Amino acid sequence: MNTQSNFWQYNKTVLMFAVVALTMPFWFPLMGGYSGLDTKIMIFCIFVVGFDILLGFTGYLSFGHAAFFGISAYVTGIMLKNFSDNIIPAMLVAVAAATVVALIIGLLTLKRTGIYFSILTLAFAEMFDSMAMSMLQRWTGGENGLTGLPTPMLFDLKMQGDTVFYFCALMAIALFYFAKRIERSPVGLMMKAIKCNQTRLEYTGINARRYKLLAFVLSAIYAAIAGSLMVVYEPFVGHEFLGWHQSGEIVIMSVIGGVGTLVGPMLGAAFMLYFENVMSVNLGEQWLLVLGVIFMAVVIFMPGGFMEAMARLKKRFFTTIDGE
Amino acid sequence: MAILDIHQVSLSFGGLKALQNVNLKIEKGTTHALIGPNGAGKSTLLNVLTGMLKPDDGSVMFDGKPLLNVNSYDINQLGIAKVFQTPAIFPEMTVLQNVTIPVFAARDGCFNMNMFEGRSKQRPLIEFAEQQICELGLEKHMNMMAGSLSRGDKRRLEMAICLANKPRLLLLDEPTAGMARHETEKTIELLRSINDGITKVIVEHDMNVVFSLSDKISVLSQGQIIAEGSPTQIKGHPKVIEAYLGEAQV
Numbered sequence: 133m134n135t136q137s138n139f140w141q142y143n144k145t146v147l148m149f150a151v152v153a154l155t156m157p158f159w160f161p162l163m164g165g166y167s168g169l170d171t172k173i174m175i176f177c178i179f180v181v182g183f184d185i186l187l188g189f190t191g192y193l194s195f196g197h198a199a200f201f202g203i204s205a206y207v208t209g210i211m212l213k214n215f216s217d218n219i220i221p222a223m224l225v226a227v228a229a230a231t232v233v234a235l236i237i238g239l240l241t242l243k244r245t246g247i248y249f250s251i252l253t254l255a256f257a258e259m260f261d262s263m264a265m266s267m268l269q270r271w272t273g274g275e276n277g278l279t280g281l282p283t284p285m286l287f288d289l290k291m292q293g294d295t296v297f298y299f300c301a302l303m304a305i306a307l308f309y310f311a312k313r314i315e316r317s318p319v320g321l322m323m324k325a326i327k328c329n330q331t332r333l334e335y336t337g338i339n340a341r342r343y344k345l346l347a348f349v350l351s352a353i354y355a356a357i358a359g360s361l362m363v364v365y366e367p368f369v370g371h372e373f374l375g376w377h378q379s380g381e382i383v384i385m386s387v388i389g390g391v392g393t394l395v396g397p398m399l400g401a402a403f404m405l406y407f408e409n410v411m412s413v414n415l416g417e418q419w420l421l422v423l424g425v426i427f428m429a430v431v432i433f434m435p436g437g438f439m440e441a442m443a444r445l446k447k448r449f450f451t452t453i454d455g456e
Numbered sequence: 457m458a459i460l461d462i463h464q465v466s467l468s469f470g471g472l473k474a475l476q477n478v479n480l481k482i483e484k485g486t487t488h489a490l491i492g493p494n495g496a497g498k499s500t501l502l503n504v505l506t507g508m509l510k511p512d513d514g515s516v517m518f519d520g521k522p523l524l525n526v527n528s529y530d531i532n533q534l535g536i537a538k539v540f541q542t543p544a545i546f547p548e549m550t551v552l553q554n555v556t557i558p559v560f561a562a563r564d565g566c567f568n569m570n571m572f573e574g575r576s577k578q579r580p581l582i583e584f585a586e587q588q589i590c591e592l593g594l595e596k597h598m599n600m601m602a603g604s605l606s607r608g609d610k611r612r613l614e615m616a617i618c619l620a621n622k623p624r625l626l627l628l629d630e631p632t633a634g635m636a637r638h639e640t641e642k643t644i645e646l647l648r649s650i651n652d653g654i655t656k657v658i659v660e661h662d663m664n665v666v667f668s669l670s671d672k673i674s675v676l677s678q679g680q681i682i683a684e685g686s687p688t689q690i691k692g693h694p695k696v697i698e699a700y701l702g703e704a705q706v
Contacts, residue, residue, distance in 0.1 A: 313574075314571045316575055316576070317574065317575060318560040318564060318568065318573060318575055319571045321557060321560065321575060322557065322560075329546050329547070331544060334527075335532055336537075336558045336561050336617060336621065337529050337562070338557070339529050
């Protein structure tokens with residue numbers, strides 16, 4: 133019995149996320165979310181949770197994670213078009229390709245810290261973007277994007293509508309659980325120690341560089357899975373998948389939600405996609421202005437994002453009760 | 457038997473000769489103090505021992521193994537820990553997490569991909585970390601953020617971090633710098649209490665600390681060792697008085 137309650141305690145956030153995610157098709161349309169947006173939210177949840185392993189745990193801010201998202205999306209598209217419309221081989225090859233690229237970029241960029249690391253990752257991502265637009269145009273479709281993809285199949289199952297949503301939601305739950313496990317493992321402790329005091333960590337017998345590389349590659353794998361799922365969700369690859377705009381969006385989602393909390397960035401992703409698509413109907417292009425104001429307000433008044441806001445509310449609520 | 461053997465080590469920064477043919481043997485289990493005026497090369501020598509600086513010449517052997525061109529983390533894994541001048545801890549982590557890091561480092565080595573292992577399920581290791589914290593008198597702060605500790609407690613925590621992966625040699629870079637009198641006294645007591653056969657090398661300006669702790673003292677001046685001996689020998693050494701104590705007593 134004790135182990136049962138421990139299990140609940142241990143996996144509370146994951147189970148709560150699972151319930152929210154799996155019931156989404158029922159309540160999300162009531163909020164005005166169009167069908168398919170929920171799938172996109174799940175995909176970006178995967179992207180930002182992975183990104184939080186790098187930014188939230190180790191404190192390394194990458195401005196180039198669109199590279200892994202985009203490369204994986206293109207490889208998935210090319211595989212679906214030319215090899216087989218089954219998504220399993222396509223996704224495996226895509227994630228493997230992005231992982232190899234991440235290893236190389238990680239080895240080169242992690243020699244630097246702070247702003248230099250950010251600029252280097254941005255430079256690498258832009259390099260892949262311009263390659264997709266020029267020398268690789270034959271495969272990527274250049275400015276027009278990669279079009280004419282078949283309907284993706286999961287063996288005999290057509291990946292359309294709710295099937296895609298549940299596929300993405302299950303992936304998101306599994307990957308969130310995985311991230312939580314990492315956070316609670318010795319590896320997670322070392323990664324967080326990198327953010328606190330890297331010199332002390334090295335003088336405590338830990339090879340910080342290898343843990344940084346591990347965090348970088350893991351976050352790239354998450355980005356790659358998200359990129360691949362984007363193509364499953366909508367059989368098209370646009371060149372904006374690789375752009376710096378995409379990288380920036382992930383950073384904004386993470387900051388708004390609360391860096392380092394895993395749950396926060398997912399809230400940030402859901403918030404941004406929801407407002408971008410639902411609110412922009414009312415606000416039009418002004419939406420970006422509103423987002424800018426929200427972003428500044430969060431950074432100035434609440435650097436911990438939504439999670440900090442929630443913690444503050446909870447504290448105020450409970451202290452009044454305690455004060456009775 | 458010498459646990460640390462520094463042989464003919466030289467290092468220059470541009471034209472400045474920070475260390476010149478330094479020879480030093482540290483005996484196992486002793487407390488060895490390095491003293492000397494500012495800029496004598498004491499901290500430089502410690503940085504050579506921890507792999508932060510590479511000397512131009514010479515060799516350093518620790519328990520029969522060469523230390524030069526070895527990474528800082530590998531040097532720590534060999535059994536050398538360093539206490540910094542300003543306490544180096546993990547401020548945004550709890551005291552317990554701070555000490556858990558070296559405990560896992562001692563078990564897993566410098567890198568391990570155990571991503572699925574629950575830390576809290578490793579009861580013996582966590583208990584060992586808790587025990588270390590208690591031994592240094594920080595049990596009240598177990599779950600406090602390390603950054604919010606007082607300076608003296610930060611020093612204790614750093615000591616706990618260093619001792620948790622059972623080092624054989626402890627390097628201390630001015631452990632009482634900037635401390636009030638009573639905190640210094642406490643630190644002396646603390647250092648004296650660490651005696652599980654751990655060899656200590658201590659760089660210090662406070663003569664009170666040096667003379668009350670050390671078995672042997674080496675005096676560095678302008679990158680060279682000018683005198684070596686027991687505290688009483690050093691007190692009366694003419695060269696030392698000239699280079700260091702004399703200057704301080706004026």
